[in-house]
Amino acid sequence: MVEPSHIPQDLTACPDCDMLIQTLPSEKHLEGHCPRCNAVLWYSAKHTDTISFAAAISGLILFYPAITLPILKLSMVGQRGSNSLIGGIYRMWLENEHSLAALIMLCSLIAPFMHLLLTAIVCFSVRINHFPAHFPLWIKYIRWMQSWSMLEVYAMGIIVAYVKMMHDGEISVSGGTYCLSALLVCVILCSQYFHEELVWQHWEKHKTA
Numbered sequence: 001m002v003e004p005s006h007i008p009q010d011l012t013a014c015p016d017c018d019m020l021i022q023t024l025p026s027e028k029h030l031e032g033h034c035p036r037c038n039a040v041l042w043y044s045a046k047h048t049d050t051i052s053f054a055a056a057i058s059g060l061i062l063f064y065p066a067i068t069l070p071i072l073k074l075s076m077v078g079q080r081g082s083n084s085l086i087g088g089i090y091r092m093w094l095e096n097e098h099s100l101a102a103l104i105m106l107c108s109l110i111a112p113f114m115h116l117l118l119t120a121i122v123c124f125s126v127r128i129n130h131f132p133a134h135f136p137l138w139i140k141y142i143r144w145m146q147s148w149s150m151l152e153v154y155a156m157g158i159i160v161a162y163v164k165m166m167h168d169g170e171i172s173v174s175g176g177t178y179c180l181s182a183l184l185v186c187v188i189l190c191s192q193y194f195h196e197e198l199v200w201q202h203w204e205k206h207k208t209a
């Protein structure tokens with residue numbers, strides 16, 4: 001294991017092509033780009049996570065309708081039915097599929113919600129320049145929640161169900177699908193535009209101030 005004191009401090013790895021680039025701390029106040037693939041290596045201290053903050057707030061607003069509104073409406077052999085995300089989990093729990101229900105609840109409800117909530121809180125803290133004692137933990141939890149958030153798998157399941165059942169009966173998409181799709185876009189934007197390194201820099205600056 002390499003001792004922290006032996007790790008070169010002036011090297012930055014490109015997040016896109018892994019190239020190691022020698023950088024000077026004095027350059028860090030400007031935006032840095034990779035010479036090979038032009039990816040952003042670091043943002044200037046003035047950069048704020050506006051898009052991820054807006055996406056997190058929009059996602060939190062969309063969350064309740066996305067999980068409670070019916071996703072698909074089905075009419076088959078005289079029977080009609082519809083189900084929401086939360087209703088599906090509840091039904092699965094009643095069918096004694098407890099572990100599966102708990103897993104879907106973690107990946108489709110808890111993790112995406114906590115991911116959006118923590119991102120919103122962290123971005124807001126940076127904006128108002130107020131850093132509570134648990135701030136570093138929140139940044140770490142964002143990454144953890146991001147790993148467990150698999151809303152896109154659920155969305156894929158809806159598409160598969162729709163395609164499979166469209167010939168067997170009358171099936172139509174409902175409001176829940178649109179809200180869930182918009183929520184998925186918010187979660188993706190939130191991950192894509194959240195710059196963890198920049199947030200850590202703000203935290204470090206606050207600690208040394």
Ligand SMILES: [Zn+2]
Nearest residue numbers: 014017034037
């Ligand atoms: Zn690169």
